[in-house]
Amino acid sequence: MQTFGGIKMIQANYHVHSNYCDGKNSLEEMVKAGIEAGLKSMGLSSHMPLPFLNDWTMEEANLENYFKDIANLKKKYALSIELYCGMEIDYFIDRKDISELAKKVWPRLDYTIMSIHTIGSTYRDDISYIDDSQEDFAKGIRNYYNNQSQKFIEDYFKAVGNMVKKYQPDILGHIDLIKKYNQGNFFFNEKDTWYQETVKHCLDVIAMTNTRMEINTGANMRVPGVGRYPSDWMIPEMCKRNIPITIGGDTHSVEGIVNEFNEAEAILLSCGYKEYWILKKGRWESQPLGV
Numbered sequence: 225m226q227t228f229g230g231i232k233m234i235q236a237n238y239h240v241h242s243n244y245c246d247g248k249n250s251l252e253e254m255v256k257a258g259i260e261a262g263l264k265s266m267g268l269s270s271h272m273p274l275p276f277l278n279d280w281t282m283e284e285a286n287l288e289n290y291f292k293d294i295a296n297l298k299k300k301y302a303l304s305i306e307l308y309c310g311m312e313i314d315y316f317i318d319r320k321d322i323s324e325l326a327k328k329v330w331p332r333l334d335y336t337i338m339s340i341h342t343i344g345s346t347y348r349d350d351i352s353y354i355d356d357s358q359e360d361f362a363k364g365i366r367n368y369y370n371n372q373s374q375k376f377i378e379d380y381f382k383a384v385g386n387m388v389k390k391y392q393p394d395i396l397g398h399i400d401l402i403k404k405y406n407q408g409n410f411f412f413n414e415k416d417t418w419y420q421e422t423v424k425h426c427l428d429v430i431a432m433t434n435t436r437m438e439i440n441t442g443a444n445m446r447v448p449g450v451g452r453y454p455s456d457w458m459i460p461e462m463c464k465r466n467i468p469i470t471i472g473g474d475t476h477s478v479e480g481i482v483n484e485f486n487e488a489e490a491i492l493l494s495c496g497y498k499e500y501w502i503l504k505k506g507r508w509e510s511q512p513l514g515v
């Protein structure tokens with residue numbers, strides 16, 4: 225077990241990709257890396273196939289193999305780690321919904337993460353994303369929001385609120401992914417009152433549901449300097465509202481299996497959080513931080 229300043233490390237990671245989608249390593253390599261890092265509970269969460277062309281989600285044809293592989297890994301590593309079969313499900317702002325396939329597959333999953341990655345219409349194959357590149361995000365804001373970033377950001381957080389109210393997924397993924405390409409405040413300034421009020425209103429909505437918020441520690445591995453999702457200033461606001469949390473590495477390779485877990489634990493403790501949630505024997509349980 226790794227320790228940090230005398231505290232035991234976070235023992236779970238529920239946001240793990242593999243080569244079933246846009247991750248580098250196989251499911252088994254990710255599981256082995258988790259065991260080696262001292263994780264006790266781990267969720268595998270490939271991107272749910274999407275109803276339009278893309279190069280980053282699982283293919284629908286691979287769904288059955290995904291379920292089979294995870295069932296086998298659960299048995300093979302049962303003495304070392306608890307494994308859970310999840311998926312990261314996309315919610316579409318324009319559809320105000322998830323895909324029909326996601327609704328069909330959902331009952332077979334041990335848990336769900338829900339996230340938003342798209343901007344504008346998802347009824348075509350030329351999709352714009354908020355997390356692919358700054359140019360692509362800007363193109364989406366130009367095409368669908370007449371260059372008004374604020375209008376999109378407000379729509380985005382409103383959609384996050386509607387998504388958790390409607391579906392109450394186990395975990396809300398990377399709440400402020402929209403800052404991934406906001407270097408130099410290109411799209412918005414997090415310190416602006418309108419932004420902070422928009423976020424706080426969204427937190428109010430989340431607090432009324434059973435959904436846990438993810439502390440996503442994978443951001444810096446993909447774009448150095450981005451920080452974490454959510455930004456540190458939001459954590460006391462979440463704590464004040466008693467919003468439960470999980471830790472998710474958004475891990476796309478074995479190297480990132482516990483990336484910045486210790487830093488996340490330290491900031492959570494300093495903001496007043498005393499526990500995080502983990503799956504144990506198939507049930508969500510709170511786990512003390514920092515002991």
Ligand SMILES: [Zn+2]
Nearest residue numbers: 312339397398
């Ligand atoms: Zn995501």
Ligand SMILES: [Zn+2]
Nearest residue numbers: 239241312474
């Ligand atoms: Zn992810």
